[in-house]
Amino acid sequence: KILLVWKHLEFEVMNYKDRNDTFILGGIEPVMEALDDGLVTLNTILGSRFCAPIRHEVTRWQKKLVLLSDTLDEWLLCQKQWMYLETIFSAADIQRQLPGESKRFFDVDKSFRQIMGETYDVPKAVTAGTVQGRKLKLAKHNTTLDKIQKSLEDYLETKRQAFPRFYFLSNDELLEILAQVRDPHAVQPHLRKCFDCIQALVFGDKPGSVDIVGMTSPEGETVPLGKNLKARGNVEDWLMAVQDRMQKVLHERLKEATIDYDTKERSEWILEGGHPGQCVATAAQIQWCRGCEKVLNADDTLQGG
Secondary structure, three states: OHHHHHHHOEOOEEEEOOEEEEEEEOOOHHHHHHHHHHHHHHHHHHOOOOOHHHHHHHHHHHHHHHHHHHHHHHHHHHHHHHHHHHHHHOOHHHHHHOHHHHHHHHHHHHHHHHHHHHHHHOOEHHHHOOOOOHHHHHHHHHHHHHHHHHHHHHHHHHHHHHOHHHHHOOHHHHHHHHOOOOOHHHHHHHHHHHOOOOOEEEEOOOOOOOEEEEEEOOOOOEEEOOOOOEOOOOHHHHHHHHHHHHHHHHHHHHHHHHHHHHHOOHHHHHHHOOOOHHHHHHHHHHHHHHHHHHHHHOHHHHHHO
């Protein structure tokens, strides 16, 4: 029964991302189930006193299925890591920023594709899973992919240290930005996580412009950021420049709003003053504190006390 099962059992090999020349293992539940049942049955046979005439054949198949099981463990781990990293290193910007890791990954990539191509040609599970040296090769690939993953995390950490607001983003979100580093608009979907009240940056009118001219809140309020602010170079550097300019501009606008408070009626100052909402809210609190101090320090207040 065991021999009959493994005579016909094949791996499900499927196309990866609809690519005709790239394959991955599909559902392996039938293979895993057959492995578990087969090893249990073989151990039972080996424990029987009637096993002597076929002990050599039973032992050979036991070793074969154990090897298949161990190889499959390494195989699935390698496939999982390869699928994750393949998406990352397919981006030209990541290859440019991590040349050493890219070279190591593509060495593994070439070997893994070859293994999967051979499996596509000969999908028989017990044959593909017991090829001499395949388990060792996949184990080495896993070690290499682990090192690449560690280097990738160290690289992301340097980006986060350069621009700490990147700590608000997951690894995948940050990689999505870094994979399109030449496209400054790639940061737009993630700005809300980096800056609590910025929905988007406003770029210049020309197509492909790198001039950052303003910032827009989730409520649709836009605050100009002045001139000569450009999205060039490393994304963490120009985002830090955006943060510095944002703080400088809001500080100036807050000063204007505070001074302007004494020149208008309060309702006119709030609704028609043209000051950003954040500056209006802060300046109003400044004026409230100033008014409280004025009343508390007044002579009649002190005498009344």
